[in-house]
Amino acid sequence: MARAFEDKRSAHQKIAAGLRRQITRGDLAPGAQLPSTPALMELYGVAGTTVQKALLMLKEEELLIGQPGKGVFVKGSTQQAISPTVYMPPAAPGEPYRWISEAEKRSQRGSSKLLEVAEVIPPHEVATALGLEEGERALLREQVLLLDEEPTELTRSYYPLELAQGTAMMERRKIRGGTPTLLSSLGYPPREFVDEVSSEIPTQEEAVALELPKDMPVMLTFRVVYSDDDRPIEVSLLAKAAHRYRMRYRLPIT
Structure with a gap:
């Protein structure tokens, strides 16, 4: 028999969670009008201030928009699915970064903003995945990826210095x-990657970079990319706004 458990979230957080799920899964489509405040008060058995707090949360998440004299409407869309596998192969000669070319296929504008390039002592799990000794440095390249000027992903990628030194990877550009294209040209093409995906409370850096509303978690991917002979060539921490995106994997069953 399942043990009793009480949801201790406030009433407006519970209401917002239910409406958010209807929006992200497409049950409330973009442009749909929400019931009036009195109707929502009756539906949920709460006061008007509680309804307004719930709607404010979703407005701050840019899922709802209020139109004076008309009502509240769904602004956001269903969560956008991102397929990691399409971004892994190196770009063809002369072609842009796959983040940009794949966005164009969806009639979106992909761009990136480089935040940092530095030699650092990486986090413990990164060092372990790269096979580094304690205190050994790696190259960090940190950037924000954007879709239609909206920050989408904070990417912190680490590379063994022995691969990066003397290459354009060391330059702040x-x-x-x-x-992936540069590593392939050096004889280290990506052959396989392993993802570990979790939902976590964002750090201050992640909240600012992704312009996250209050109390919104991030979808954090810990990714290890391998080249020939299972050599790790890149380890990344990828943070996405959890309410805007979902991961899509299509894998063969063997």
Whole structure:
């Protein structure tokens, strides 16, 4: 028998959660009008101030928009599915970074903003995945990826210094085609990657970079990319706004 458990969230948080799920899963479509405040008060058995707090949360998340004299409407869309596998192959010669080319296929504008390029002592799990000794440094390239000027993903990618030194990866500038293309040209093409995906409370850096509303978690991906002979060539921490995106994987069953 399942043990009793009480949802201790406030009433407006519970209402917002239910409406958010209807929006992100498409049950409330973009442009749909929500019931009036009195109707929502009756539906949920709460006061008007509680309804307004719930709607304010979703407005701050840019899922709802109020139109004076008309009502409250769904502004956001269903969550956008991102397929990691399409971004992994190196770009063809002369082609842009796959984040940009894949966005164009969806009639979106993809761009990136480089935040930092530095030699650092990486986090413990990154060092372990790269096979580094304690205190050994790696190259960090940190950037924000954007879709239609909206911050979408904070990417912190780490590379073994022995691969990066003497290359454009060490320079504070964007790389044509992205690092997968450069690594492939050096004889280290990406062959396989392993993702571990979790939902976590954002750090201050993540909240600011992704312009997250209050109390919104991030979808955090810990990714290890391998080249030939299972050599790790890149380890990344990828943070996405959890209410805007979902991951899509299509894998063969063997």
